[in-house]
Amino acid sequence: MGRRIMIVGNGAVAEGAGAIIDAADFVVRFNLSRNTAQSGRRTDAVAVCNTGRPANEMLDGPEWRDSAPVRGACEIWSVRDPQKFASLRPQLAVSHPELDDFCDDRTEDFARFAAENGKRHRIIPAAVHEAADAALVAHSPGSYVVPSSGLVVLFHVLSEPEFSGSEITLAGFSHEGWDGHPFVAERRLVAGLADAGRVHLIASSSPSLSPSQGA
Template sequence: MGRRIVIVGNGEVPQGAAEAIDAADMVVRFNECRNFGSSGSRTDVVAVCNTGRPALTMLSSPEWRASRPVADCREIWSVRDPEKFRALHPALMLTHPELTDFCDDYTDALAAFAGDIGKTHVIIDRSVHEAVDAALVPFDPGDYVVPSSGLVVVASVLARAEGAGDDVVLTGFSHEGWDGHPFAAERRLIDSYIAAGRLSRLQRTDFVSPPEGA
């Protein structure tokens, strides 16, 4: 039997799901872990956007640094490979000159912070990002800047989980937000993974107890 891994996006989670999430073998959350509490409290991994304003905001925030998800986790994952984003920057400045700080890299600062508080720091390799770009093509992503951190993390977890027989479950993924991510195509890609049995979304049947005597 493999592990049950729950990847918790920052969107809405089903009411009453916290206990089922906390019962997982591994829980991955993102950035500020905005639904922490309503989506349970277990946190094994905090996956962070390690470039641009999100990274700078988190690193500059004493509240984030001292937050319970960060304190409780075992690993901090940097979702954006620095080499990949250095390579993206010149073309991005031609197509999206307003994104002047989008590729600013804070990976070393996050690694140092992780080391200072006794956490393992992991960089998701650029090959995962590039595999996600290729997987999105059949789903008509249109013009976009980069895949979302959520989709990159899902792809990274799936790549390791399938060989180990792990059960990967998503919740808190609304597939909405910044228009630089191809959210409509991402939803269709995730739905294709679900149809193929590669992962699932958390359902009420995962955490509603059977009637007494059943």
């Protein structure tokens, strides 16, 4: 029997779902993890947007560094491969000139923070990002900038041998937010993975806290 892996987005979770999340063997949260009080407390890895404004917000102030999820985590995952995002800069300069700082890389700063605090740092490879892009094609994503960090982390866990055979459950995923992510297509993709039994979902509100197989 594989490990139980819980990937917890920053959206709403069902009442009482925190107990299910805390009972997992490995819990991944994201960035500032602002829903931690409602979604349990266990955190083994914090996945971060390691470029642009989100990275600056986390690294340049005390809130992220001093948060309970970051203090409790044993790993920091940089979701954005530096070389991949460097390669995106020229095309974004044309298509999205307002995102002039989107690819500014802070990966080394996250790696330094992790080393100084006894945590493992890993960079999710560009190939994972590209696999997510390829999978989205079948779900009519339209024009978008990049997949969300949640989708990239999900594809990393699904493909990483370290997690092979694990039961993977998602919670706190509303598939809403910045319009540079293809959230409608991501919702369809995740629902398909759930229907195929590759992931389980805990809805944002549910009379039953059993992880569902549906969307």
